[in-house]
Amino acid sequence: MQNVVIVSQIQSYLIVSLKDWFERAEYEVITVKADIDAINQIEEPIGIVLLYVDEKMVEELQALNYIKDRAAEEDIPLFAIGDIDELASVEKIISKNMIRQKFQRPINVSEVVSTITGYEKKYGKQNKKKILVVDDSGTMLRNVKGWLEESYQVTLANSGAMAIKSLSTNRPDLVLLDYEMPIVDGKQVLEMIRSEHDFADIPVIFLTNKGDKEIITQVMALKPQGYLLKSMEPSQIIKAIDDFFEETKRKELLGM
Helix, strand or coil: CCEEEEEECCCCHHHHHHHHHHHHCCCEEEEECCCHHHHHCCCCCCCEEEEECCHHHHCCHHHHHHHHHHHHHHCCCEEEEECHHHHHHHHCCCCCCCEEEEEECCCCHHHHHHHHHHHHHHHCCCCCCEEEEECCCHHHHHHHHHHHCCCCEEEEECCHHHHHHHHHHCCCCEEEEECCCCCCCHHHHHHHHHHCCCCCCCCEEEEECCCCHHHHHHHHHCCCCEEEECCCCHHHHHHHHHHHHHHHHHHHHHCC
16 A cells, blocks of 8 residues: 655644545555654554644744655655745755645645556556666756666665665665766776676666767676666667566566
């Protein structure tokens, strides 16, 4: 059963009503305050987060930043309810492109629930292939997520260390790996992946800024499933990923 986590600093009739409508739509509802420890106590994977924003929540900067980072890492869709000023305050912490939809109070509860469940049915994680994107550029991470998230479940890591941690908690079907990163570069990350028995068979496609022969030779010597240039058009990158999964599916059907 899919779940919805309602983050609210208050318990009110409106929260009870939202919970009731989500449960009628056959969603499990978890209510929690904007508190890092409380959120971490949720044992099951989080499906959707609905922020019920008020003045008290806006003051919880650490919790909101934590929610933002976790949503990006685990591809959790965020929605928010609040008045104009409260929603604007939240957008200073959680960028507006991360919040799938905002609902201005007063709200129609049934319309809010219908919109969120409709989004989940259209873009939810069920049966979507998982892609872990690893890049030290926040801009590149956001761009790639935007290009792929309609068709794939996309999680993000901004360092090699974060990538290895993500592999342990949310095994992907493909890793898109930046070749040039500080401290731990793409070569080292791939070597770590291949050295771990549980991760060794995870496909890796490199992302690189450079298309010169020397870099390509270095990249392909590591035997990834392929490489993509960051300078490619988004449509070309999307097609390359689609083609990779189509070819993988064909081989599985043929028992290769």
